[in-house]
Amino acid sequence: MEKVLLVDDEKDFLETMAERMRVRDMDVTTTTSPTEALKKAEEETFDAIILDLMMPEMDGLETLKKLKKKNPDLQIILLTGHATVQKGIEAMKLGAADLLEKPADLKVLTEKIKDAHAKKIILVQKKTEEKIKHILAEKGW
Numbered sequence: 001m002e003k004v005l006l007v008d009d010e011k012d013f014l015e016t017m018a019e020r021m022r023v024r025d026m027d028v029t030t031t032t033s034p035t036e037a038l039k040k041a042e043e044e045t046f047d048a049i050i051l052d053l054m055m056p057e058m059d060g061l062e063t064l065k066k067l068k069k070k071n072p073d074l075q076i077i078l079l080t081g082h083a084t085v086q087k088g089i090e091a092m093k094l095g096a097a098d099l100l101e102k103p104a105d106l107k108v109l110t111e112k113i114k115d116a117h118a119k120k121i122i123l124v125q126k127k128t129e130e131k132i133k134h135i136l137a138e139k140g141w
Contacts, residue, residue: 005050006021008032021113041067049074051077060091068095072095075120
């Protein structure tokens with residue numbers, strides 16, 4: 001089961017999306033606040049974070065920067081109602097896994113979340129292997 005954090009200031013959109021994702025067997029946490037999202041990302045681990053690009057409290061790019069600074073391995077997908085090539089390029093440079101236009105096709109979004117989940121598993125495996133190698137090298141076994 002993919003664990004997803006959905007961040008969007010439009011409450012109706014947030015609730016509808018969350019419900020549609022839960023029907024697809026995803027564990028969805030929602031918030032309308034980017035600040036709250038930063039806190040949740042520190043307290044829990046998520047396979048993917050779906051982030052709205054345009055929010056009044058803090059825009060998606062700023063939130064993305066802060067999330068990536070705390071945890072570079074986070075898989076973040078940005079959603080935008082006003083996709084611009086420039087914003088898309090900026091988002092990718094900042095480490096976004098993807099940028100989708102609203103209304104997001106749920107099938108496409110689901111695939112992106114599953115990809116993010118797979119990438120996270122690979123990252124965790126690599127880190128575990130590196131830790132084991134480090135321990136073995138240190139102990140000289």
